[in-house]
Amino acid sequence: MKSVINLIILILLLFISQIAQSAEIQPRIIGGQLADNGEWPAAVALLAPVQNQPGFFTQFCGGSLVASKWVLTAAHCVDNIKTDPSQVFALTGATNLETQGDLIAVTNIIVHPGYQVLSPNDSDIALLELAQDAPAPAQVISLFTGSPAVGSLSTVVGWGTTVFDPNATPPSSNPSLDLLEVQVPIVDQMVCTNLYASATPPLNAQITSNMICAGDLGDGGEDSCQGDSGGPLMAEQGGVFQQVGVVSFGTGCALPEFPGVYTRVDNFRNWIISFTENTGAGDDGGGAISWLLLPLALLGFSRRRFLKRN
Ligand code: ARG
Numbered sequence: 001m002k003s004v005i006n007l008i009i010l011i012l013l014l015f016i017s018q019i020a021q022s023a024e025i026q027p028r029i030i031g032g033q034l035a036d037n038g039e040w041p042a043a044v045a046l047l048a049p050v051q052n053q054p055g056f057f058t059q060f061c062g063g064s065l066v067a068s069k070w071v072l073t074a075a076h077c078v079d080n081i082k083t084d085p086s087q088v089f090a091l092t093g094a095t096n097l098e099t100q101g102d103l104i105a106v107t108n109i110i111v112h113p114g115y116q117v118l119s120p121n122d123s124d125i126a127l128l129e130l131a132q133d134a135p136a137p138a139q140v141i142s143l144f145t146g147s148p149a150v151g152s153l154s155t156v157v158g159w160g161t162t163v164f165d166p167n168a169t170p171p172s173s174n175p176s177l178d179l180l181e182v183q184v185p186i187v188d189q190m191v192c193t194n195l196y197a198s199a200t201p202p203l204n205a206q207i208t209s210n211m212i213c214a215g216d217l218g219d220g221g222e223d224s225c226q227g228d229s230g231g232p233l234m235a236e237q238g239g240v241f242q243q244v245g246v247v248s249f250g251t252g253c254a255l256p257e258f259p260g261v262y263t264r265v266d267n268f269r270n271w272i273i274s275f276t277e278n279t280g281a282g283d284d285g286g287g288a289i290s291w292l293l294l295p296l297a298l299l300g301f302s303r304r305r306f307l308k309r310n
Helices: 001-024 075-081 189-197 264-275 287-302
Strands: 042-047 057-068 071-075 088-091 102-111 126-130 154-160 161-163 172-175 180-185 213-214 231-235 238-250 259-266
Touching: 042 071, 057 075, 057 088, 057 238, 057 264, 071 075, 071 238, 071 264, 075 102, 075 126, 088 126, 088 161, 126 180, 126 264, 154 238, 189 213, 238 264, 259 264
Parallel strands: none
Antiparallel strands: 042 057, 042 088, 057 071, 071 126, 088 102, 102 126, 154 180, 154 231, 161 172, 213 259, 231 238, 238 259
């Protein structure tokens, strides 16, 4: 009898601690949660060195490791610095931005030639060549073939803003030092096209075939947001997570009538491979250039990372 009462008390205690925990849950990414340590080994943070403050960096976008020396990101993240790769460092293998990961110099920024040609956000994709292979625990992600079924859940990760309030200035705020994740349903292409086409300017946008949309059209509340750009949207294929999209844009964040818009990675498979297969996984070609740039990488590496972000 006594053990039955003990068991009941134990269950009650577990139940209460569960409630206490859920009361603590805060909006993440938007409406997401903390990623487990090492859960997304292909996720990369793009950091910009703060001018005249050696050792200080700000996180401004995300990315993903698609080959040991190549980071996939959004064109709009790096278009303004494409001729000056010293303005960006890739933090690979990190969950927490201040205490984990390897900070690697970027030697080459390749913005897709079709970026903004068809329409303002079209072909929002770019590749960053790293000064050295990203070491473990970072891991390469492969590209999703085709597109996940409409309504199926995909996962997007990032260190971007966690709060969106259209009436605040700025509307999106509170970026995260820890990697966050959220699941969003894939939206039908025609539905997304119509939602964005029929919105009142300047809320409208043209959805092209190089884009794929994801978000909860019923209630909203879950989305990527500012600072998540360039990061990966992922779904399972063959039992592993593969990359479906690159965080690109949206009207506001997590609004039910405006899903997040992602660059459709499968459309750029050949373009990506044309760079990564020459200097792909485990390759040691281009060694001369890597060796020349090693001091730069070491410089970044030995600095204390202290993120003062905006
Ligand atoms: N353009 C934003 C950035 O630079 C990403 C916006 C994503 N918006 C969205 N509603 N999913 O970080």
